[in-house]
Amino acid sequence: MHAEILRRVESVCPVCLERIEGSLVRRDERVDLEKNCPEHGSFSTTVWRGQPDFASWYRPKIPYYGGERRSTGRGCPYDCGLCANHSQRTCTALVEITSRCNLRCPVCFADSGGSEADPELQTLERMFARIMEQTGGCNLQLSGGEPTMREDLTEIVGLARKAGFSFIQLNSNGLCLAEDPGLALRLREAGLSSVFLQFDGVDDGVFRTMRGRPIFAAKCRAIEHLGAAGLGIVLVPTLVRGVNTSQLWEIVRFGLERQPHVRGVHFQPMSYFGRFPAEFVPDHVTLPEVMSGLARQSQGRLQLSDFRPPGCEHALCSFSARYISQEDGRLTRLGSDACDCSPVPAEEGALTSIGVTARQWSGVGKEAAEECSRPADGLEHFLQRARTHTFSLSGMAFQDCWSMNLERLQGCCIHVAQADGGLVPFCSFNLTARDGRGLHRPPPQPDQPQHRSGHDA
Secondary structure, three states, X not given: OOEEEEEEEEEEOOOOOOEEEEEEEEEOOEEEEEEEEOOOEEEEEEEEEOOOOHHHHOOOEEOOOOOOOEOOOOOOOOOOOOEOOOOOOOOEEEEEOXXXXXXXXXXXXOOOOOOOOOOOHHHXXXXXXXXXXXXXXXXXXXXXXXXXXXXXXXXXXXXXXXXXXXXXXXXXXXXXXXXXXXXXXXXXXXXXXXEEEEOOOOOHHHHHHHHOOOOHHHHHHHHHHHHHHOOEEEEEOEEOOOOOHHHHHHHHHXXXXXXXXXXXXXXXXXXXXXXXXXXXXXXXXXXXXXXXXXXXXXXXXOOHHHOEOXXXXXXXXXXXXXXXXXXXXXXXXXXXXXXOOOOXXXXXXXXXXXXXXXXXXXXXXXXXXXXHOOOOOHHHHHHHHHHHOEEEEEEEOOOOOOXXXXXXXXXXXXXXXXXXXXXXXXXHHHOEOOEOOEOOOOOOOOOOOOEEOOOOO
């Protein structure tokens, strides 16, 4: 098989997490990240498989180096906070408000179920103010653990709104939202905009495998309650090869049938955080596999050419497409067919993304939803559908110790806020060595699962 080096990169060793050199190597339609640690040997993992072509997906950006920067002298990825090497501003700040959870999932980013004390309201209030001060404004995601475990969640949402956040999203498994029909309304009245709902498939077989329990019915009840409250819902499947990768279109169709409250689907292929044996070989579901799988499983209703690289984060991190869904089931893609590949300012892309995300993922008001049900023709009908029935499809590939590319990390726009005021890029914050030792996140509890991924951000 012919091998061609496409790009030299910097990465980390999966064993010691020291910074090492690597290469992106093309082998037919596959691109591997290959690297060598002088002490621990060679490592390789596939980061791109199939179409769209890897080379066509790169989009240059003019780096943004503004804002507060920190440094201890070690450099990326050790100085996150943000450090002087970081080339993008914060688009979404993620605040973990608890480590507690009501699930014990085999796949989880956050070592949920931990015994750490929840941050106090005063601490969160300071964090919200500090985020606004540092970023000048961004979207906010409340995460965990499972945030609905906190009885003062509505107060937390209110504090975030008071701090100036106009788009506040809750990252949730939905179980408490399913059990308490009034919780969603209380959260919306406090200022919540949207719920990032863990949603791995359309049958309990998937949930038994990935979440340890048959909870599909609970997910459906949560969606009903969130919709009734007027909150936007984004379905967030964690993708595991052979478990739910055959359900890509079924998940999309499930969401489309629950418009206007379900605003989109955001796919997240599983990354490998936690403890793994020496012989473990990662098998990443790559972004082109998700895009081509959507096109194939939809039998042409979605086209591979619909999907675009991001304007905010690094091009290899994500894809997206937006549609208007018609009454007859047709999907009309929004956006230009032309692709401008000239360099654009990174900050400009971030600011655009902040606004587009907030508009797309927020709930549709009751008045707008009712207006769409009234007869209309031509332009008026189009505008009605555009207000209530736009639907986004997106995917994000988080990096782990095998796939880490520091160029990608430095373009990250999703940052985990720390109590001391630091902002840590999401993949750096969750990064662990093969033995489970974390770079930034506190060490896991002894009984935590070995293979971690999840539904954050």
